[in-house]
Amino acid sequence: MCRHVVFAGLNYQPEKSSGDKNFWSDAIRLIASGLDRVSIISVRKHHLEREELFVGKCRVTIDYILPQLVETPDVHYRRRIFWREGAFPLLWGIVEKTISAHRIMKKLGSLYAEEPFSHVHLMDNFGPSNRGLLKTINKLGAGMSVSAIAHQGRNPFLYHPYLKLSYDLSGASIVAYSRAFADWLVKFGLNDRSVKHIPWGVSPERIGTVGDKASSKEKAGLPADRPLFVWAGYIQQVQRQDFLFLLDCARRALAKGLKATIYFAFKPETFESSFRAFDEPAAGIYVRPTAKDFFDTLKQASDVFLSPILNKNCIIAPPLTWIEFMSIGVPIITTDVPGSGEIIEDGKTGYIVDEHNLVDKMFAIAYAHDSFKENCIRKIREDYNMQDIARRYLELFSKNG
Numbered sequence: 001m002c003r004h005v006v007f008a009g010l011n012y013q014p015e016k017s018s019g020d021k022n023f024w025s026d027a028i029r030l031i032a033s034g035l036d037r038v039s040i041i042s043v044r045k046h047h048l049e050r051e052e053l054f055v056g057k058c059r060v061t062i063d064y065i066l067p068q069l070v071e072t073p074d075v076h077y078r079r080r081i082f083w084r085e086g087a088f089p090l091l092w093g094i095v096e097k098t099i100s101a102h103r104i105m106k107k108l109g110s111l112y113a114e115e116p117f118s119h120v121h122l123m124d125n126f127g128p129s130n131r132g133l134l135k136t137i138n139k140l141g142a143g144m145s146v147s148a149i150a151h152q153g154r155n156p157f158l159y160h161p162y163l164k165l166s167y168d169l170s171g172a173s174i175v176a177y178s179r180a181f182a183d184w185l186v187k188f189g190l191n192d193r194s195v196k197h198i199p200w201g202v203s204p205e206r207i208g209t210v211g212d213k214a215s216s217k218e219k220a221g222l223p224a225d226r227p228l229f230v231w232a233g234y235i236q237q238v239q240r241q242d243f244l245f246l247l248d249c250a251r252r253a254l255a256k257g258l259k260a261t262i263y264f265a266f267k268p269e270t271f272e273s274s275f276r277a278f279d280e281p282a283a284g285i286y287v288r289p290t291a292k293d294f295f296d297t298l299k300q301a302s303d304v305f306l307s308p309i310l311n312k313n314c315i316i317a318p319p320l321t322w323i324e325f326m327s328i329g330v331p332i333i334t335t336d337v338p339g340s341g342e343i344i345e346d347g348k349t350g351y352i353v354d355e356h357n358l359v360d361k362m363f364a365i366a367y368a369h370d371s372f373k374e375n376c377i378r379k380i381r382e383d384y385n386m387q388d389i390a391r392r393y394l395e396l397f398s399k400n401g
Contacts, residue, residue, distance in 0.1 A: 002118045002398040004037040006111060008104050008133075009123030009147075010097070012042035014053065014062065017292060020149065023320050024123055026203045030390035032058040039111050043067055043100045063111075065103050069096045094127060101129030105136045112140050119397040121175075122146045128165040134172050145173040145196075145396060150237060150339070151181055153313030163188070173396060177317030178339040184315055196396060199342075200320045201386040207327045208377045216301035217261075220294070226261050226284075227303040227366045232295070233266040235319045237309050237337075245355070246308055247278060247287070253359045254284050260366055262306075265290035265298055299325060303369040305350075308335045308358060318343035318384075326350075327380040329373035333361055343383070348375040 007028060012021050032038045032055035039061050046064040053060050104126075111117065120137045122130065122144070130146055137144045148167060152159065167174050167190055175196045176182035182197040214224040222228060231246055232238075243264065250262040264287040266275070271289035278287040290298065305325040309316065316339035322332050326343070332350035334340050335358075344350045349372060351361045365372070 002394070003035055004039070004115055004117040005031070005035055005397050006039045006041065006108065006117050006120045006142075007123055008041040008108075008120065010043045010067075010100075012040055012062070012123065013044060013046070014051065014060075020200075020320055021123070022324075023200050026386050027201070027390055027393065028060070029055050030203075030386055031393055032056070032060055034390075034394045037061075037115055037117075039063070039115075039117065041065065041104050041107050041111075043096070043104075063107060065100060065107065067096055068099050097124065097126045098129050101126045101133055105133060108133075108136055108140065112142075116140075117142055119143045119145070121393075121397070125149070125166050127162060130166050130169055130172075134169050138171065143173075143397070144169075144171075145175055148174050148176045148181060148185065150178065150317045151184060151313075151315035152237070153311050153315070160188070169194075175396070178315065179342055180339040181315045181317060184338075198389060198392050198396070199384055200317065200323050201384040201389040202323055202327045202380065203386045204381075206324075207381050207385065208329070210328050210373070211300040213301055213303065216297055220297050220301050222261050222263070222286075222301065226259055227369060228298075228301050229260055229262045229304045229306050229362065230298055230302040230325075231262070231264045231306045232290075232321055233264075233270055235307065235321050237311070237314055237316050237319070238307070239311070241310050242308055245310055246306055246358075247285070249308075249358050249362070250285055251283075253362045256359070256363075258363055258366060260284060260362070261286070263298060263302075264288070265295055299328065299330075302330050304362075304365055305330050305332050306362075307332060308353070308355070309337045309340075310335065310355070312337055315339050323380060323384050326376040327384070329376050331365065331369055331372035331376055333358065333365065343379065345375065345379065348372065349379050350376075 012024055014025060016022050016025055028038060035058050037059050041063050043065045045066055049064055051062040119142055125146060134144050173194055173196055175198050176185060177199055179197050182195050185195050186192045217224040217228060261284050266289050268289040268291060275287050314337055316337055318339060322343060326349060332344055334344060334352060336352050340352055344352050346352050353361050
């Protein structure tokens with residue numbers, strides 16, 4: 001039986017911050033209830049080398065490895081060389097993962113000497129270094145699985161060989177966060193028995209916990225009598241072109257008479273100073289760096305979440321931010337990219353639009369957003385409930401451990 005599992009990835013911490021590791025903060029606590037020991041290796045700048053806590057009777061340790069090339073995302077970000085994609089900048093992130101993988105291999109050996117484990121799950125894709133990690137883990141007699149978040153739709157001549165080297169791993173399980181990506185990986189040539197679909201999720205106690213929107217808007221300093229549309233640069237697939245496209249749509253909608261507030265919330269470390277020129281509160285448009293606590297207030301105040309993605313070549317895992325908004329009854333407006341239809345039931349939990357009718361749908365939903373609330377909560381409770389997701393991970397670890 002699987003009693004000790006190791007997780008490894010970038011920027012994990014037990015406290016909530018922003019990004020996809022919020023999922024793992026919740027998931028690991030539930031997974032730990034079915035284990036005796038959980039060990040976590042986190043590539044993150046931290047004031048301690050190791051933290052320890054208990055979840056029931058399960059001992060949880062977190063060993064931190066200092067990044068060599070990139071900043072921890074909640075440290076003020078100064079390496080503004082590339083437009084970021086996710087928590088780490090693209091090029092430096094790939095190099096950092098390669099360097100970190102070798103240090104993780106060493107850490108795995110010391111963890112195994114401390115207490116043997118039966119399974120290792122990589123919370124991030126470490127690229128071609130997955131092969132070295134698998135070899136190390138197999139030598140220790142353990143199983144391995146790797147998270148496959150989404151297909152980024154980059155240059156296939158470079159990107160597809162990178163994916164092949166990353167995921168074509170005999171004996172390892174590849175966990176895709178969307179059915180669309182799982183299906184694509186099988187068509188791409190991976191063994192269908194090695195590809196699993198386990199989505200993101202939220203804790204059951206947070207599903208349906210809807211606060212008072214008017215008071216949340218007042219707390220955020222926003223008009224309480226107008227619907228609030230929120231966009232967030234907290235999503236891995238979002239790029240500069242998506243922000244600029246929606247900014248233009250927002251301006252056109254307001255010019256046509258939409259009585260609404262539209263808030264563009266950026267992570268502070270990804271906000272560019274030139275974007276301050278787009279902040280026009282008098283016109284109903286806010287473009288601002290947004291700390292996590294304020295973003296939580298925005299989430300409770302929001303009536304609609306806007307998230308158009310223009311890159312039709314990507315395959316999204318329904319982003320965790322979508323799931324979190326929908327869990328409190330907030331519908332989503334997005335575009336028809338593969339994976340979006342797994343969570344957006346058009347006309348029930350939001351709208352899937354094209355670039356030409358987004359403004360029309362903003363008008364359609366502005367004062368009808370409450371009619372989507374029950375369907376949004378139902379969808380998350382049925383398909384993205386963390387209790388069920390944790391159980392599926394435990395089953396995976398037991399089979400492969």
